Amino acid sequence: MTDLNHEVIGGSLVLKPSRRIDSSTSKAFEDAASALVESGPKKVVIDASDLDYISSAGLRVILTTAKKAKAAGGGLTIACASANVKEVLSVSGFDAIFGLHDSVDAARASFG
């Protein structure tokens, strides 16, 4: 069982981490996300609406999750990031690589 909020919407796995992904929570996120991607859909949307802060350790586990999804024939994108989180995603170049969307629906639609 995992504490990571998630649901499957129309063939996409929507992960909704809460509050922070930093060095103390990143391992739990990585393990939970990895298990969910393994057993569920490979098109992953990170719904960042409840996320206040993401550290470099958090970016790292988003990347490993994305690589896992991509290797399985899917992909990863990000939706509903707050201004703070958007800033980190933009400095890290993650916005260009994964895409940022205003809603989970728009993110899902980006998979085509």
Place this chain on the structure above:
Amino acid sequence: MSVSEELRVQLATVEDELSRLKAEFDDLTLLYQATIEHGEAVEDQLAESNLELQQTQKRLSEELTEATNYIFSILPEPRVAAPRTQWLLVPSTELGGDSFGYHDIDADHIAFYLLDVCGHGVGAALLSVTAINVLRSAALPNTDFRDPGAVLSSLNDAFPMERQNNMYFTIWYGVYQRSSGALRYASAGHPASILCKKEAQVLTLCTPGIAIGMMPEMSYRGGHCVIEPGDRLHLVSDGTFEVETAPGEMLSFNDFVERLSRADSPGEVLEWVRSLNGSGPLPDDFSLLTIDF
């Protein structure tokens, strides 16, 4: 039964009870002695293990100190000729993933760079010094080291995370041309450098790009600006400003830039960041390289 017979029986019962108690007492004495002996043996063992642990601890800590000395030994001396430099690097644990450098590429160009390997400890430090040595010795094939975008693309090809124990690093790399005053720069997942113009205007310099090693075949765009005598440039890592000002409240980059632009020296900035962080070590490496043109 006569009174004397009754007494005899009672005496016999008491004698039985006495010998049973004596046997029990003997057993307990033996058990007590055995326990004491065992305790003493355990104590000896513990003392021996403790000694071994202390020796191992001492050896490891000597090796860590040695590694730290090596990292500090490859960091450049502050420049006294223009452009002048001052710097501070304070790892959050014995060994961090931050390092930086600067060197003359040719008579007209000088490169400045600061990088931050994800994570801390020996592994991160090893990659950090490897990357710095590669830059310092210009050891990337077919790369014009005066072209920051090209340098980052070559670094990205040379250090894919899959071949670096899943580690990657962020970097800011800039090249200053003395004759024209042009500064060309590029960054990969790294916080902006802060340019404090002589006339008090403050600019942040960064270009979009993902950290080195995360994704194959990335190209990095460069930016440029003009430096004038009296300008001051600060290169930083994210650990330099990512501290909590209150529980759950992170220091904003803008607030950091505002304070940094008023500071005289890296030491003053470190003192301020430490005062925000409260007691205890900073959560990440603190690195600040200040260049005066």
